[in-house]
Amino acid sequence: MPLAYQSFSELSAAAALLGADSGARLLGGGTLLVRRVNEGDTSIDTYVRLRDPKLLLLDAAGETVRLGAGITMSRIAREPALTFLAPVAKAIGGPAVRAAATIGGNLFAPSPYGDFGVALLALGATISVENTRGTSEFPAEAFFDARDDLDAGSIVTAVTFRRPANGAFRFLKVSRVRPKGAAVLSIAAMVNRTNGIVVEPRIAFGAMAKTAIRAHGAENALNGMALTAESIERAVGIAAEETSPATDAIASGWYRKTVLPVHLRRLLLDALAEEV
Amino acid sequence: MTKVPVQLTLNGEERAEFIDSGTTLLRLLRDKMGDFTLKAGCLQGTCGTCTVLVDGEPRLACLTLAEDCAAKAVETVAGLSGNGSLHPLQQAFLDNFAAQCGFCTPGMLMAAKVLLEANPHPSRADVVEALAGNICRCTGYEPIIQAVLSVSRGSAPRAASGERA
Numbered sequence: 001m002p003l004a005y006q007s008f009s010e011l012s013a014a015a016a017l018l019g020a021d022s023g024a025r026l027l028g029g030g031t032l033l034v035r036r037v038n039e040g041d042t043s044i045d046t047y048v049r050l051r052d053p054k055l056l057l058l059d060a061a062g063e064t065v066r067l068g069a070g071i072t073m074s075r076i077a078r079e080p081a082l083t084f085l086a087p088v089a090k091a092i093g094g095p096a097v098r099a100a101a102t103i104g105g106n107l108f109a110p111s112p113y114g115d116f117g118v119a120l121l122a123l124g125a126t127i128s129v130e131n132t133r134g135t136s137e138f139p140a141e142a143f144f145d146a147r148d149d150l151d152a153g154s155i156v157t158a159v160t161f162r163r164p165a166n167g168a169f170r171f172l173k174v175s176r177v178r179p180k181g182a183a184v185l186s187i188a189a190m191v192n193r194t195n196g197i198v199v200e201p202r203i204a205f206g207a208m209a210k211t212a213i214r215a216h217g218a219e220n221a222l223n224g225m226a227l228t229a230e231s232i233e234r235a236v237g238i239a240a241e242e243t244s245p246a247t248d249a250i251a252s253g254w255y256r257k258t259v260l261p262v263h264l265r266r267l268l269l270d271a272l273a274e275e276v
Numbered sequence: 277m278t279k280v281p282v283q284l285t286l287n288g289e290e291r292a293e294f295i296d297s298g299t300t301l302l303r304l305l306r307d308k309m310g311d312f313t314l315k316a317g318c319l320q321g322t323c324g325t326c327t328v329l330v331d332g333e334p335r336l337a338c339l340t341l342a343e344d345c346a347a348k349a350v351e352t353v354a355g356l357s358g359n360g361s362l363h364p365l366q367q368a369f370l371d372n373f374a375a376q377c378g379f380c381t382p383g384m385l386m387a388a389k390v391l392l393e394a395n396p397h398p399s400r401a402d403v404v405e406a407l408a409g410n411i412c413r414c415t416g417y418e419p420i421i422q423a424v425l426s427v428s429r430g431s432a433p434r435a436a437s438g439e440r441a
Contacts, residue, residue, distance in 0.1 A: 003298025004278060005343045027341070031321050034300065034339040038319040047298055047341060074333070094409015095387065096327050096334040180408035 003037065007049040011155060014050040015131045019153025024048050026155055028105030029072060031097050032113075055104070055157060063163050069104030069128075069156045073097075073116065084169045088119040088188070091173040094180045104156040108147065112183045112207035112250055117144070119171055121204035121212045122188035125161035129154050144211040167274055168192050172267050173206075174259070176250060183207040184251045187264055191227065191271045198222045198231075203264070208243040208256060217242050218264070232268040236261045282342050286311065287355025301345055302326050302337035305352065313353035313382050324410030327383035328352050334390045334409075353382040356389070364427050365389060372423035376414035383410045388424045397428050 006024075008014040018024050023045035025033055037044050055070030060081035067076075076082055076089035077098065092098055092106070092115055106116040107127065120127070120140050127143040129136045131154045138146065140159075171188045175181030186206035192199045201222045203215040221235040245256035283292040286309060293308040302319075305311045305328070317323035319338045326337040329351040356363035362370070365385050375381045384407060391398055391406035398406070403424045404417075412420060 002278070002296070005280070005297045005341060007343070027344075030339045030341060030344075031336075034341065035320050037298075038300075038338060049344065090405075093321070094324060095390065095406060096324065096336045096409050097321055099333040099335060100339065179405050 002045070004046045005049065006046060007051060009051050011050060011052050011130055011157070012132055014048050015153040015155055017046070017153075018048055018155070019132065019151070021046055022152070026050060026104075028070065028102035029097075029100030031093065031101045032105055032109055050155065052157075057158070060163075064160060065163050066158055066160045067103055068158050069107075070102050072099060073101045073103075073106075074099045076103075076116075084164060085119065088116055088171050090179075091115050091171075091175075091186070103159060107143070107156055107159075111210055111246060112185075112248060114212055115173055115183060115186045115206050118186050118204045118206035118212040119169075119188040120159055120161065121214060122171075122190050122202045123161040123164065123169065124190065124202055125159045127156060128158040128160065130157050131155065140212075141214055144213070147211060164190055165192060167271075170267050170271055172263060174263055182250050185245070185256050185260055185263065187260075187267050189267060189271070191222070191268070193227060196226050198225055198227050203235075203239070205239075205243060205260070207250075208245045208260065210246070213243070215239050215242055215264075222268075227268070227272050229269070229272070232265060232272065235268065236265045239264050280343065282346050284345050284347065285349040287351055288349075295342055297343065299342045300338055301328070301330075301335070301340040301342050301350070304342040304345075305337060305350070311352050311354050315379055315382060317379070317383075322411070323380070323383070324387065325380050325383040327386045327410065329386055329390065332390075332393070334387055336409075351386070351389075353385050356385065363389075365392070365424070368423040368427045369420070372419045372426060374415060374419040374423040380410055380412040380414075384412065384420055388420075388427075391424070392428060398424070400425065 025044050027047045027049050055068040057068040059066045073089040073092045077086045106114055125140045127138045169190055173186040174184040183206050188204045190202040201219050203218050204212055206212050217238040218235040221238050225231040240257050240260045245253040247253045278297040279294045280297050282295055295304055314328055314337055315325040317325040321336045321339045327334050328337050331348050365388050369375050387407050387410050403421050
């Protein structure tokens with residue numbers, strides 16, 4: 001099937017085409033979309049390039065961080081004001097993938113990919129989605145629930161979140177090949193403490209479900225508690241029960257579920273060891 | 277099929293072609309511009325052998341659309357050597373036996389070039405990280421890592437210096 005590439009400077013024009021043509025897809029870095037076409041996905045017939053400068057806006061100077069959806073992983077990795085996100089960006093692909101892969105594209109990456117989305121879930125990010133009718137703001141968890149059923153012509157334009165306190169945000173990725181490899185699983189967590197008490201923690205898992213997911217049971221086990229080896233153990237004991245990971249070429253679902261507690265325990269014990 | 281014009285700079289030379297819309301940079305460079313130095317490997321962004329530089333950044337030509345490269349500067353291995361002499365990285369790969377079948381070599385060279393331009397004196401870990409997107413099934417990577425490090429040190433080849441992998 002012949003392919004087409006169409007470039008737009010106006011979001012509304014790109015959204016109109018995406019809404020009208022079921023074979024049209026918005027092109028980010030191409031690391032997912034062009035790969036699908038290369039693999040023979042004939043449902044895609046038109047690449048839509050949106051050259052709206054707001055997709056590249058990066059505002060990380062203040063307490064609220066806003067990142068355009070077209071910002072690449074390599075830009076995140078080298079941004080001095082986003083050092084807490086550098087380990088996440090650097091965990092995605094090799095240098096050439098990071099130079100292309102975008103925040104917006106990562107939000108649509110199928111499991112076991114999508115580590116940046118896991119981080120956004122833990123950060124409590126808001127995802128801005130625009131179409132010809134206006135803008136919607138989705139809390140990250142609601143976005144992942146709605147992701148595959150968004151109206152045709154919807155375009156993720158930006159993500160917004162509050163800058164985490166120093167040391168409150170933590171991330172780890174387990175892969176079979178280092179330094180680059182798809183996730184056996186990934187974990188991102190926001191563990192804020194006031195006078196030693198954990199306040200409304202957010203824990204997110206990647207590769208443990210169809211999309212990035214929150215670990216509400218583990219969060220509840222920690223919320224309002226002192227962060228201790230005992231409270232961590234209670235949270236870890238609950239965490240795996242909330243998941244039903246898939247089996248794929250990277251790991252079996254059984255393996256993911258078996259090792260998740262080990263890695264969550266390590267991440268939380270690291271947080272405990274490092275006073276915030 | 278829609279034909280569209282694409283103009284870019286390939287290894288310092290202005291080039292223009294009519295291409296099918298939606299063509300990858302890999303197909304433009306190999307099929308239309310005759311640059312066979314970059315290889316068509318996995319076409320999934322996994323193997324890295326099609327790595328080229330676009331405006332100085334490493335990009336996988338198999339996943340990059342030619343139309344996104346309009347008016348940009350593309351560099352491939354074909355532009356590394358000049359006046360009959362090899363680029364220092366190419367010479368180092370030769371001296372350190374860093375190429376066996378050679379299929380990954382063009383991607384390795386371009387990934388290493390990006391690293392050394394940004395960081396002329398990388399650590400071993402820096403080299404490993406820079407080459408993380410490039411797969412080699414022959415060498416076990418160590419000769420490649422040593423080749424890149426030897427360029428950064430400006431040193432003699434590994435065999436001559438008595439180092440071991």
